[in-house]
Amino acid sequence: MRIPILKLHNYLLISIQTELDDQTAIQFQEDLLKQIHRTEATGVVIDLTSVEVIDSFIAKVLGDVVSMSDLMGAKVVLTGIQPAVAMTLIELGIHMRNVPTALDLEQGLIKLHQELGE
Amino acid sequence: MNSQSCVSIQKEWDIVAARQMGREIAKQLGFGTVDQARITTAISELARNIYLYAGEGQICFEIVETLEQKGMTIVATDSGPGIEDLSLVMQDGYTTSGGLGAGLPGVRRLMDDFDMESEVGHGTRIVTTKWVR
Numbered sequence A: 001m002r003i004p005i006l007k008l009h010n011y012l013l014i015s016i017q018t019e020l021d022d023q024t025a026i027q028f029q030e031d032l033l034k035q036i037h038r039t040e041a042t043g044v045v046i047d048l049t050s051v052e053v054i055d056s057f058i059a060k061v062l063g064d065v066v067s068m069s070d071l072m073g074a075k076v077v078l079t080g081i082q083p084a085v086a087m088t089l090i091e092l093g094i095h096m097r098n099v100p101t102a103l104d105l106e107q108g109l110i111k112l113h114q115e116l117g118e
Numbered sequence B: 001m002n003s004q005s006c007v008s009i010q011k012e013w014d015i016v017a018a019r020q021m022g023r024e025i026a027k028q029l030g031f032g033t034v035d036q037a038r039i040t041t042a043i044s045e046l047a048r049n050i051y052l053y054a055g056e057g058q059i060c061f062e063i064v065e066t067l068e069q070k071g072m073t074i075v076a077t078d079s080g081p082g083i084e085d086l087s088l089v090m091q092d093g094y095t096t097s098g099g100l101g102a103g104l105p106g107v108r109r110l111m112d113d114f115d116m117e118s119e120v121g122h123g124t125r126i127v128t129t130k131w132v133r
């Protein structure tokens, strides 16, 4: 299972629509970094509206994706985290403090525009 | 009344199978969306620990009903290496695999009752319950 990555101007857009198993998550991490490199994208929005579970493994992969993309010069915003998922993450002790987030895809794009000044 | 269903954990995909079955049971029992997410996440953490540290094992679900309340119990069993220091692995951030070390302490917070037994060289058994509010 591969998660599709769309390109829009200087941005990459990803909407995760599948149940995230470990292999898919790791494959996605790799694919995204390659795409950032290939397209020279400056911003990435990962939309999690359809994701019903984020456990500590997926949280680590997502956090790593943000840091790795950052190292490559692309800013990542996570959007659409469901209320139940947000509560569960905090109870797990995972605060994702260094991870930029926004309510939905549109807000995510606005945030990128603001932060990147493009 | 008591009923039980199990998923055997041998490959990575079984983690997904376990949490899908668990979520279905939680939904049928009448848990709300947030509790469903808590239960599913707990299952995911326990199943992954079996897969990572014991290689294989089992996740079973039991519906428990008393006169006053109804709940769902997750039983995670493996015959892996076992855990030497139970209080150490319950500490936030403790990991031997480069993980976040949030799994076990997280499961205890996400669920209502939590019990862990382990014998080095013989395996680990975790029993944890969430009650319908």
Ligand SMILES: Nc1ncnc2c1ncn2[C@@H]1O[C@H](COP(=O)(O)OP(=O)(O)O)[C@@H](O)[C@H]1O
Pocket (backbone or CB within 6 Å): A056, B045, B049, B050, B053, B054, B078, B080, B081, B082, B083, B089, B094, B095, B096, B097, B098, B099, B100, B101, B102, B103, B104, B105, B124
């Ligand atoms: N079923 C198990 N068998 C043996 N050791 C385990 C088992 N589950 C957890 N552990 C040990 O407890 C540690 C903490 O587990 P956990 O809280 O899930 O964090 P993480 O999986 O991120 O390391 C693990 O790193 C591992 O050493």
Ligand SMILES: [Mg+2]
Pocket (backbone or CB within 6 Å): B045, B048, B049, B099, B102, B103, B104
């Ligand atoms: Mg774990």
